[in-house]
Amino acid sequence: MRLEDLQGGGAPLLGEPLPIELGNATYAVRGRLVDGLQTVEHVTAWFRDNRHRFAVPLTDEDLALGSERDLTATRALRDAVRTLIGVAVRGGDAPREAVETINEQVRTAPRWRELSWDEGPRALARASVDHLATARAEIAQHAVDLFGGGEIEQLRACHAPGCVLYFLKDHPRREWCSAGCGNRARAARHYERNRKTS
Known part of the structure; x- marks a missing residue:
């Protein structure tokens, strides 16, 4: 054929x-x-x-x-x-x-969304393998999409002192993984400026 x-x-x-x-x-x-x-x-x-x-x-x-x-x-x-x-x-x-x-x-896929129409149409998540393995596979799939897609350009390391976390820069001014790290970084800069002037 x-x-x-x-x-x-x-x-x-x-x-x-x-x-x-x-x-x-x-x-x-x-x-x-x-x-x-x-x-x-x-x-x-x-x-x-x-x-x-x-x-x-x-x-x-x-x-x-x-x-x-x-x-x-x-x-x-x-x-x-x-x-x-x-x-x-x-x-x-x-x-x-x-x-x-x-x-x-x-159901022929290792994970799927199944249709239920009992109380109106809705999708239910299902898996044919170990649910933890399914969850890991989902994370791995998101990783493939993250690293193979445009979001890789937005990956950043937190600039706060001592922080080892990463984040997606979803705002142009974002420099830290969390507000707490941002506060610590600003406090450290303030402390350093005041220490130099004393």
């Missing part, structure tokens, strides 16, 4: 958030519903056409592994998303099957 030769199922790509984009893979032509994910090739083409939007890049090798299982899972997810979008737009009760379909697929 050559990825560049794959024809999409014709599903419109409108630049909507990915769940809506996937839900829109069922669309209408002249008033008739069309399934844009009829084959493994359609699913592979849909992921190929949207791969730039995923946090973890999908390579050509990843896409070439598309299977009937992927077709079934992607269509189930699409149908659940469409069902819940309809509930959100028109009101009513969310079918438990649609919520569970989304939660089953999101």
Whole structure:
């Protein structure tokens, strides 16, 4: 299968958030519903056409592994998303099957936010591994974002005497990690000035 030769199922790509984009893979032509994910090739083409939007890049090798299982899972997810979008737009009760379909697929990640619709829609944090390991992984992910992003330019060491803490300079005049260190630094400067003049 050559990825560049794959024809999409014709599903419109409108630049909507990915769940809506996937839900829109069922669309209408002249008033008739069309399934844009009829084959493994359609699913592979849909992921190929949207791969730039995923946090973890999908390579050509990843896409070439598309299977009937992927077709079934992607269509189930699409149908659940469409069902819940309809509930959100028109009101009513969310079918438990649609919520569970989304939660089953999101549980394949080591950590996820799960959907609950019992008292209205809300997200609940969940993990499939040790929760402390999950917390460490979250800190590590934030570290990757910090060091790999623009905030690295704002990292500073506290200028207060004896302080070894770091902070993000979120204000142009900020020079200390805390107000306490700022007070100690100003008091030390005041003491030094007064000592020299005495």
